[in-house]
Amino acid sequence: MSSTGNRLSTTCCIIGGGPAGIMLGFLLARHGIAVTVLEKYKDFFRDFRGDTIHPSTLELLYELGLLEKFLALPHSQISGLTAIIGGRRFKISDFSHLPTHAKFIALMPQWDFLNFLSTEAARFPSFKLRMGWEATGLIQTNDGTTTGVLANTPDGPVEIRAALTVGCDGRHAISRDAAHLPLIDEGVPIDILWLRIARQPSDPENALGYFNYGRFIILINRNDYFQIGYLIPKGAFPQIQQEGISAFQQSIERIVPFLAGRAAEIDSWDKVKLLTIQVNRLQDWCSPGLLCIGDAAHAMSPVGGIGINIALQDAVAAANILTESILTSGATVHDLQRVQHYRESAVRNTQRVQVFAHRILSRALQSTGPVTPPLALRIVTRIPGFQYLTGRFIGMGLQPQHVRKM
Numbered sequence: 540m541s542s543t544g545n546r547l548s549t550t551c552c553i554i555g556g557g558p559a560g561i562m563l564g565f566l567l568a569r570h571g572i573a574v575t576v577l578e579k580y581k582d583f584f585r586d587f588r589g590d591t592i593h594p595s596t597l598e599l600l601y602e603l604g605l606l607e608k609f610l611a612l613p614h615s616q617i618s619g620l621t622a623i624i625g626g627r628r629f630k631i632s633d634f635s636h637l638p639t640h641a642k643f644i645a646l647m648p649q650w651d652f653l654n655f656l657s658t659e660a661a662r663f664p665s666f667k668l669r670m671g672w673e674a675t676g677l678i679q680t681n682d683g684t685t686t687g688v689l690a691n692t693p694d695g696p697v698e699i700r701a702a703l704t705v706g707c708d709g710r711h712a713i714s715r716d717a718a719h720l721p722l723i724d725e726g727v728p729i730d731i732l733w734l735r736i737a738r739q740p741s742d743p744e745n746a747l748g749y750f751n752y753g754r755f756i757i758l759i760n761r762n763d764y765f766q767i768g769y770l771i772p773k774g775a776f777p778q779i780q781q782e783g784i785s786a787f788q789q790s791i792e793r794i795v796p797f798l799a800g801r802a803a804e805i806d807s808w809d810k811v812k813l814l815t816i817q818v819n820r821l822q823d824w825c826s827p828g829l830l831c832i833g834d835a836a837h838a839m840s841p842v843g844g845i846g847i848n849i850a851l852q853d854a855v856a857a858a859n860i861l862t863e864s865i866l867t868s869g870a871t872v873h874d875l876q877r878v879q880h881y882r883e884s885a886v887r888n889t890q891r892v893q894v895f896a897h898r899i900l901s902r903a904l905q906s907t908g909p910v911t912p913p914l915a916l917r918i919v920t921r922i923p924g925f926q927y928l929t930g931r932f933i934g935m936g937l938q939p940q941h942v943r944k945m
């Protein structure tokens with residue numbers, strides 16, 4: 540990256556240091572391409588991100604020679620997903636037969652994953668990560684070609700000129716807004732409340748989903764506490780607040796019996812964050828000089844915990860498709876469209892499955908009494924191969940990617 544005053548220039552400017560942005564930056568810098576990643580926060584410590592590193596992502600780390608080092612970081616491993624519905628345990632998916640080196644999901648706070656990947660990327664001299672730099676707009680020519688990014692930094696505003704800009708800035712991306720890329724919204728009938736409760740050594744290790752009394756609760760093990768996702772019908776939070784915090788505490792303990800006597804630590808609504816779930820996608824992921832990937836191009840629901848995986852796969856696909864042209868003549872809009880054409884159907888089909896799951900969840904959230912596990916679920920989970928197929932969908936996604944050899 541070269542600089543004069545508050546003007547900088549780089550080959551590729553990536554907006555957003557989430558999974559998609561850091562992985563893409565890593566892969567391009569590995570080929571000697573000058574990359575600047577802008578991340579608006581000063582660190583990666585934020586709660587609302589998922590914590591699941593799936594077998595296909597672990598395989599990418601293996602291909603990059605980083606798997607062993609990564610697995611040396613504190614994490615827990617789950618080789619399958621289980622749901623407790625109406626008090627009965629159902630094995631939903633099994634990762635133990637996947638054709639990958641690591642046949643499990645690694646549960647690790649996402650900030651540890653991003654710190655790890657960005658530290659590894661920083662070994663390449665052409666990788667620059669700018670923390671606390673917030674993109675505020677795009678620099679565009681009169682014909683709408685993006686030629687860089689405007690950013691607010693701790694030292695004031697900066698212009699970053701770039702041959703290619705990639706929007707990896709998530710569900711509220713300014714990149715797609717600034718480029719006026721039209722968004723197709725699927726509409727989602729559920730929202731999620733995000734809270735944490737201290738974990739005790741005798742508690743179950745693995746992430747579990749509990750469904751009963753018209754509520755669905757997901758527990759993510761973060762060693763000394765559980766990150767808890769509490770699904771509610773969209774717009775129901777004010778009513779839940781009106782019913783009072785003690786009714787909310789009781790409902791948590793009723794649905795997850797091993798938390799009995801412990802929900803009292805949620806003693807104020809300040810400890811409960813409402814996260815709006817979105818499922819949407821851009822009609823066009825690119826315009827001249829600009830490509831959007833990850834949640835910026837297609838926001839994923841937390842259902843199945845597959846959003847991070849998909850964002851990382853977008854990054855690998857983009858690097859595989861674009862590296863050559865960036866290194867030679869520069870990426871044309873035709874090159875950028877190839878990324879969308881290659882990835883779009885995997886993303887759309889995954890979103891279809893998530894939208895279908897939302898419908899089932901939304902109907903289930905209307906019930907109030909104790910739940911009897913549906914007959915269909917009891918039958919389907921006994922079909923040989925069912926857990927393998929769901930394990931493959933969740934663990935690898937519909938279009939697993941491979942890092943192109945140097």
Ligand SMILES: Cc1cc2nc3c(=O)[nH]c(=O)nc-3n(C[C@H](O)[C@H](O)[C@H](O)COP(=O)(O)OP(=O)(O)OC[C@H]3O[C@@H](n4cnc5c(N)ncnc54)[C@H](O)[C@@H]3O)c2cc1C
Pocket residue numbers: 554555556557558559560577578579580587588589590591672673674675707708709710711712713731733814815816832833834835838839840841843844845846847848850
């Ligand atoms: C409640 C919830 C729970 C989830 N749980 C899971 C899960 O368990 N597993 C899973 O796989 N997926 C989960 N998902 C989905 C997952 O979080 C996303 O699909 C995934 O993070 C997308 O990665 P990304 O890199 O595209 O975007 P993001 O992770 O959203 O990263 C975008 C980055 O860009 C930065 N940024 C934004 N605007 C700017 C700007 N103007 N300038 C500079 N930087 C900017 C942000 O700070 C952020 O770091 C969950 C989603 C939700 C809502």
